[in-house]
Amino acid sequence: MSSADLTSERDLPPExxxxxxxxxxxxxxxxxxxxxxxASLHRWLTRTWRTPPGIIGALSSVDHKVIARRYLVTxxxxxxxxxxxxxxxxxxxxxxxxxxxxxxxxxxxFTMHGVTMMFLFAVPIVQxxxxxxxxxxxxxRNIAFPRLNAFSYWVYVSGGLFAWVSFALxxxxxxxxxxxxxxxxxxxxxxxxxxxxxxxxxxxxxxxxAVAVATIVTVFKQRAPGMSLxxxxxxxxxxxxxxxxxxxxxxxxxxxxxxxxxxxxxxTHIFNPAEGGDALLFQHLFWFFGHPEVYIIFLPATGMxxxxxxxxxxxxxxxxxxxxxxxxxVGFLSFGxxxxxxxxxxxxxxxxxxxxxxxxxxxxxxxxxxxxxxxTLWDGRPVIRTPLLFVFGFFFIFVIGGLTGVxxxxxxxxxxxxxxxxxxxxxxxxLIGGAVFPLLGAAYFxxxxxxxRMMSERLGRWHFWLALIGFNAAFFPMHIVGLWGxxxxxxxxxxxxxxGNINLFISAGAVLFFLSFVLFAFNLVHSALxxxxxxxxxxxxxxxxxxxxxxxxSYNFARIPVVTNVExxxxxxxxxxxxxxxxxxxxxLIISTVAEAHPDIxxxxxxxxxxxLLAAISVGGTFLYSIxxxxxxxxxxxxxxxxxxxxxxxxxxxxxxx
Amino acid sequence: MKRLASIAFATAIALFLQGCAxxxxxxxxxxxxASELAWLIWFFTGLCAVVWVLVMAALAVPLMMRSRERLExxxxxxxxxxxxxxxVMTAVGLTAVILVGLTLLSFFANRxxxxxxxxxxxxxxxxxxxxxxxxxxEDATPSRILTTANEIHIPAGEPVRLLLTSTDVIxxxxxxxxxxxxxxIPGRMNVLDIKADKPGVYRGQCAEFCGAQHANMGTFIIAExxxxxxxxxxxxxxxxxxxxxxxxxxxxxxxxxxPCVMCHKIGGTPAGGTVAPDLTHVASRQTLAAGTLTMSxxxxxxxxxxxxxxxxxxxxxxxxxxxxxLNAIVAYLEGLK
Numbered sequence: 001m002s003s004a005d006l007t008s009e010r011d012l013p014p015e016x017x018x019x020x021x022x023x024x025x026x027x028x029x030x031x032x033x034x035x036x037x038x039a040s041l042h043r044w045l046t047r048t049w050r051t052p053p054g055i056i057g058a059l060s061s062v063d064h065k066v067i068a069r070r071y072l073v074t075x076x077x078x079x080x081x082x083x084x085x086x087x088x089x090x091x092x093x094x095x096x097x098x099x100x101x102x103x104x105x106x107x108x109x110f111t112m113h114g115v116t117m118m119f120l121f122a123v124p125i126v127q128x129x130x131x132x133x134x135x136x137x138x139x140x141r142n143i144a145f146p147r148l149n150a151f152s153y154w155v156y157v158s159g160g161l162f163a164w165v166s167f168a169l170x171x172x173x174x175x176x177x178x179x180x181x182x183x184x185x186x187x188x189x190x191x192x193x194x195x196x197x198x199x200x201x202x203x204x205x206x207x208x209x210a211v212a213v214a215t216i217v218t219v220f221k222q223r224a225p226g227m228s229l230x231x232x233x234x235x236x237x238x239x240x241x242x243x244x245x246x247x248x249x250x251x252x253x254x255x256x257x258x259x260x261x262x263x264x265x266x267x268t269h270i271f272n273p274a275e276g277g278d279a280l281l282f283q284h285l286f287w288f289f290g291h292p293e294v295y296i297i298f299l300p301a302t303g304m305x306x307x308x309x310x311x312x313x314x315x316x317x318x319x320x321x322x323x324x325x326x327x328x329x330v331g332f333l334s335f336g337x338x339x340x341x342x343x344x345x346x347x348x349x350x351x352x353x354x355x356x357x358x359x360x361x362x363x364x365x366x367x368x369x370x371x372x373x374x375x376t377l378w379d380g381r382p383v384i385r386t387p388l389l390f391v392f393g394f395f396f397i398f399v400i401g402g403l404t405g406v407x408x409x410x411x412x413x414x415x416x417x418x419x420x421x422x423x424x425x426x427x428x429x430x431l432i433g434g435a436v437f438p439l440l441g442a443a444y445f446x447x448x449x450x451x452x453r454m455m456s457e458r459l460g461r462w463h464f465w466l467a468l469i470g471f472n473a474a475f476f477p478m479h480i481v482g483l484w485g486x487x488x489x490x491x492x493x494x495x496x497x498x499x500g501n502i503n504l505f506i507s508a509g510a511v512l513f514f515l516s517f518v519l520f521a522f523n524l525v526h527s528a529l530x531x532x533x534x535x536x537x538x539x540x541x542x543x544x545x546x547x548x549x550x551x552x553x554s555y556n557f558a559r560i561p562v563v564t565n566v567e568x569x570x571x572x573x574x575x576x577x578x579x580x581x582x583x584x585x586x587x588x589l590i591i592s593t594v595a596e597a598h599p600d601i602x603x604x605x606x607x608x609x610x611x612x613l614l615a616a617i618s619v620g621g622t623f624l625y626s627i628x629x630x631x632x633x634x635x636x637x638x639x640x641x642x643x644x645x646x647x648x649x650x651x652x653x654x655x656x657x658x
Numbered sequence: 659m660k661r662l663a664s665i666a667f668a669t670a671i672a673l674f675l676q677g678c679a680x681x682x683x684x685x686x687x688x689x690x691x692a693s694e695l696a697w698l699i700w701f702f703t704g705l706c707a708v709v710w711v712l713v714m715a716a717l718a719v720p721l722m723m724r725s726r727e728r729l730e731x732x733x734x735x736x737x738x739x740x741x742x743x744x745x746v747m748t749a750v751g752l753t754a755v756i757l758v759g760l761t762l763l764s765f766f767a768n769r770x771x772x773x774x775x776x777x778x779x780x781x782x783x784x785x786x787x788x789x790x791x792x793x794x795x796e797d798a799t800p801s802r803i804l805t806t807a808n809e810i811h812i813p814a815g816e817p818v819r820l821l822l823t824s825t826d827v828i829x830x831x832x833x834x835x836x837x838x839x840x841x842x843i844p845g846r847m848n849v850l851d852i853k854a855d856k857p858g859v860y861r862g863q864c865a866e867f868c869g870a871q872h873a874n875m876g877t878f879i880i881a882e883x884x885x886x887x888x889x890x891x892x893x894x895x896x897x898x899x900x901x902x903x904x905x906x907x908x909x910x911x912x913x914x915x916x917p918c919v920m921c922h923k924i925g926g927t928p929a930g931g932t933v934a935p936d937l938t939h940v941a942s943r944q945t946l947a948a949g950t951l952t953m954s955x956x957x958x959x960x961x962x963x964x965x966x967x968x969x970x971x972x973x974x975x976x977x978x979x980x981x982x983x984l985n986a987i988v989a990y991l992e993g994l995k
Contacts, residue, residue: 102970103870176867182844183827183869188788273845279828280843313720315732318742344830344866345841346822346848349772353765360757367753368746370713375742377720383727392717399713403706406757410764412771413702415838416684416695419830419865483699485682485834487865490873494949497682497861540729570731 030585033559041558044584049141049555052608060608062146063554064135067153069450071128074153075121078160080517082116085109087514090474094507096495106491107174108193112167114177115197118293119204120160122435126300127211129442130239132450134215136545136552137236139224139561141589142605144217145210147612147647152210154616159203162624166196173197176489178290179260181271181282186264195264195627198257202623205250205257208296212243212250219243222589223597224544225579226563231597233543233566234317237324238303241331245292245299248335253289256282266630280345287338295334297431299327301438302369305391308438308445309376311541312388316567319372326365326372333362343414352411359409366402370395385539386460390441393468397433401426404479419489422482428475440467440520447524448538452550453531459523467516473509477502542567547576560590563597611647618643682861684834689853691771691837698767702760709756771838775851778819782810786822786829786842786864788973789871790935790948795891796821804894805923807935808948811890814857814881822848827869833862833879841866854881863949870971876949897926898938898994909990917977918987924994934974941994947972958988 033041051061061067089109092101101109135143143149166172173193175184184194219240223232232240260282262268269275271282310317317323339347339355373395382388404426408414417423440463447455481502486493493499537546546569548557559578565571579599582588587605592598622636687693785792795804812818822831824842831850832839840850854860864875882890901907913919914928921934929937940946944953947969951957963984965974979987 103873104971107870180828180867183867188827188869279845313732314728314730315734318739319746322746344839345843346846349768353768356764357761360761363757364750364754368750371746371749374713374716375746377717378742379732379738380720380725380728381723382720383729384721395717396714399710403710406706406760407699407702410698410702410760410767412695412764412767412838413698415840416692416699416834418839419867483684485684485832485861485863487832487863487872489867492873494876540731542731567731 030583032580033582033584034580036584038558041584042553045555045558046553048585048587049553051554056610057608059613060150060610062142062150062606062608062612064131064143064146064149065450065552065554065556067146067149068128068132071124071131071153071156074157074160075125075128076521078116078120079125080521081164082113082121083514083517085113085116087510089113090507090510092491093493094504096493096497096500096503098492101491103491104174105170107176107489108167108170108172110489111173111176111179111197112163115163115173115200117431118177118297119201120156120163122297122431123204123208123293124156125439126242126297126435127208127215129304129439129446130215130242130300131211133446133545134218134236134239135222136449136548136556137233137543138219138222138227139544139547139557139563140218140222141556141560142587143214144222145214145606147606147609148210149214150609151612151616152207152214154613155203155210155619156207158616158620159200159207159623162203162620163196163200166192171196173200178283178286180286181260181263181279182273184260185271186267187272189264192627195261198261198264199623199627201253201257203620205254206619208246209250212246215239215243216247220594221591223592224561224563225590225592225597225599227592227597229595229597230321231563231566231568234306234320234323234327235300235303235543237327238299238306241327242296242299245296245331245334249289249292249296252285253293256285256289259285261626265626280342283342283345284338287341288335290341291338292334294427294430295330297435299330301394301435302327304438304442304445305373305394307541307543308387308391308441309373309382310567311445311539312383312385313376313379314383315376315379316542316570317372318375319368320566322368323372326368329365330362333358333365337362340409340414343411344418349411356409356411360406363402363406370399370402385444386455386457386464387441387445387539389461389464390437390444393464394433394437394441396468397429397437397471399433401429401431401433405430417482419487420482421478421486421488424488425475425478425482428471428478432471432475437467440464443520443524445539446545447527448531448534449545449550449552451528451531452534453527454534454538455527455531456523459519459526463516463519463523466519467513470509470511470513470516474506474513475509477506477509481506537569542570544568609647611643615640615643615647681859682834682863686835688858688860689836689855690774691852692835694767694770695838698764701763705756705760774853775817775819778817778851780813780816781819781821782812783821783823784810784831784842786824786826786831786868787933788826788869789864789875789969791831791875791877792935802891802895804891805936806894806939807943808876808945809878809880809943811880811882811887812852812854813884813887814854816884817851817853820850820852822850828866829864829868829875830866831862831877832865833860833877835860836862836879839865852879854879857881857883857886859944861949871969874948874950874969874972876945878944878949880944893942894939898924901990902993903989905986906990906993909986909988912979912983912987913990916979916987917975937991937994939994941992947974955988955992958991959984962987 051057051063051066092098092106131143131149171192173196175189175194179194179197182188219236259270263270269277271277271279273279306317306323336358337355340359343352408426444455444460481499486499534550536549544561547561559580562577562579568576582602587607588602589605590599591601591603593600618639622632622640625632625636685696687696781796783794783796791808793806793810797803822840822842824844829842830839831842836852836854840848858881860879862877864872901910919929921931923930923932923936925938945951946953946957946961950969951961961968965972966976
């Protein structure tokens with residue numbers, strides 16, 4: 001786009017476009033931000049966009065930042081709980097034939113660890129980071145469908161509570177996070193444990209689908225004027241691709257868990273081979289979701305890396321277009337690999353070889369990403385701060401995980417290491433290296449934006465080294481003990497196999513790694529209370545979220561910025577050009593075109609409402625009740641209908657009547 | 659920090675070397691399939707290690723630079739970025755070449771593995787149960803069909819075909835020093851060919867999570883010279899040894915009167931249950947409860963007296979027996995060589 005186009009955009013605020021079409025009758029208009037002085041603009045916008053006071057007000061909030069903060073805190077708590085599960089397991093495994101934890105509890109522990117980390121920590125926290133940052137990065141005032149977003153949080157919380165209350169009652173699932181039938185089926189999974197797994201999946205999938213839809217629409221329709229597709233920050237791209245992967249992958253697992261609960265609750269025999277069902281069908285359906293799931297967690301983390309590296313390398317990312325195409329390629333390819341989780345099921349050899357090829361192929365776009373990031377760092381010494389250290393940790397660990405992934409892609413090799421500690425090591429290298437290290441870097445990077453205070457750099461460096469050493473001490477030896485023949489998911493092992501010493505070493509590393517998170521939690525709390533004030537842009541980064549104050553006001557931007565560059569704050573050093581013409585007495589957003597981000601229309605954003613909470617309670621109650629009887633769907637439909645009608649009741653807004 | 663890391667590394671290496679000679683280790687192959695796979699593992703590992711070192715070296719480049727931190731954003735130099743583009747494209751090209759190579763390598767390794775058992779003369783049907791293995795030796799003559807449990811005797815140096823299935827949940831058969839694993843899936847039959855080069859005992863265990871006692875579902879492949887194997891088969895076909903003394907006779911009576919008989923089979927007696935391991939020659943086996951305990955008088959007694967303590971969740975119920983009754987049953991079972 002030429003600069004001439006942009007000038008004309010700047011001169012053409014959306015109100016003029018809109019009124020030119022005769023959409024808005026001038027007499028119904030409230031005050032606009034055009035020409036308003038900063039102080040009264042701030043007063044107007046605060047009154048319009050703030051979260052209402054009081055407890056009801058807080059529960060009604062639809063502010064994406066408020067919801068995201070809740071998500072982040074909740075997901076961090078689940079991380080701690082999942083981590084405690086892991087520590088308990090490591091204590092049990094620290095020596096052969098230890099009797100601390102019996103098989104019943106141990107099987108619940110590793111299932112809860114997996115379920116919590118995947119569904120209650122990893123996916124929610126990457127989406128929550130997106131909920132916070134995407135609207136800021138694209139320069140809008142709230143996420144699309146803000147009430148749906150609030151709803152998603154409440155559904156997520158109720159799913160998490162449901163799972164953990166079951167665990168407290170010793171009713172937690174004990175069938176592993178992928179809950180293969182027939183073990184989780186009606187015959188071999190007595191009690192309610194597998195039902196808890198199935199419905200917990202449904203809760204969290206409903207919530208992540210809601211967030212995905214809101215994210216996609218925000219990115220497509222609410223970008224600041226001028227932010228054409230080629231100027232979208234990579235982090236936003238990563239969330240966009242992830243959201244599409246969520247939209248296509250999550251239905252597969254919802255079908256899986258629904259079929260399972262139908263088998264268990266009403267006897268459908270979908271997965272029962274004795275009645276013409278198929279136990280392998282479950283695995284195909286589950287992994288059709290399960291493999292993209294890994295990329296749902298990993299892709300946003302690559303977005304974080306792409307945001308952190310340029311800020312500290314002091315230049316735009318090398319190969320922006322290549323990185324975008326790689327993200328999209330990974331998104332597509334992630335759906336073509338699921339069978340590599342099933343090589344040991346005895347599939348036809350030629351078909352399995354095809355999945356070897358596709359699994360190898362995904363290493364190419366991931367390689368492109370790694371090489372582009374490295375090339376970005378080659379222009380001299382980067383500014384080394386804690387966020388960048390964690391990105392270095394990401395390279396160190398994730399590349400190992402990626403390479404062992406290449407090993408697992410090979411059918412014959414996989415048959416030796418599948419379902420052993422080698423695989424446990426591999427996916428922790430991929431998920432902790434590929435997602436948790438970038439997330440920790442992101443925490444240090446964006447903490448100042450969220451709280452207005454810097455995190456302690458000194459503690460941050462201690463945290464980094466402790467995490468790096470603890471992680472590798474805990475997980476690297478797992479590769480070896482896996483090759484020595486130790487299968488995963490065993491609550492104990494005989495002394496004569498000689499796995500005792502190495503497991504003790506692993507357990508010590510795990511404790512060290514856990515302590516690094518204790519240090520992190522201390523740093524978070526300490527810095528939130530006593531950290532140095534951050535200012536708007538402490539890292540002198542280039543994307544739009546740094547253009548507003550830290551923490552951002554409820555309305556995000558006093559005036560909507562106009563974007564001229566991928567790093568707008570580097571391109572426009574003096575003052576960011578802005579678009580004006582939005583009403584200040586109503587929650588108005590600029591809706592822009594998908595490709596060029598031309599301002600198109602002004603659109604109302606939803607106001608705070610308690611209905612999403614009430615709807616989430618009725619949905620959550622229905623899911624909970626449904627593990628006991630199919631009638632739950634009938635009785636639950638009534639409160640859900642009532643709350644949804646309340647939520648969508650037309651308000652008689654003049655705009656809606658036009 | 660660096661010293662700590664190097665100590666950790668040295669410890670890891672030491673631990674690694676210590677455990678290399680396990681009897682359940684993929685790195686200690688004892689058959690052609692496992693040897694092929696061990697070679698593949700080492701080749702992949704070596705190549706991956708080289709790639710990793712190169713990536714880390716590329717990452718270290720900017721950190722080695724002596725220049726000071728530049729706080730202002732860089733003014734981009736199109737020429738420099740073009741040179742970088744060439745480097746990146748070369749790296750991507752190399753990645754693609756390596757990946758194609760590895761794909762072909764694994765394809766051909768798969769073919770080699772498939773050829774190992776093409777001439778297998780002996781077929782053994784292995785059925786997974788929670789939490790033990792039913793082992794049935796197939797033969798054209800029905801009277802020579804043999805059913806046993808948990809220990810699989812095979813002739814050394816000959817390929818053996820295993821037919822894998824399950825009657826309850828999914829299990830996975832894995833004896834790392836002989837071959838890769840393959841699942842036992844209810845409603846399906848999988849074929850795994852194994853071959854042990856030399857006589858020996860090779861341990862394996864279930865590799866697919868199958869419930870409470872997944873950890874205690876071991877199996878042993880016992881490879882013997884052909885003559886010894888044939889003799890073993892003939893011995894196993896014999897009905898159970900008659901009790902050799904009064905105590906054992908009492909034990910047999912008790913076994914047949916108590917719930918034991920509902921689940922277990924003892925050839926030559928009315929006991930014909932098939933839901934639990936065949937005990938006709940139980941005392942000839944090396945372990946009890948699928949590798950949980952070694953075979954001994956004490957362990958037999960412990961297992962019968964307190965199965966839920968030895969293997970919590972196992973389907974073996976506690977049978978109410980007095981001390982004398984327990985001793986009698988143990989004396990009887992001990993004689994079932």
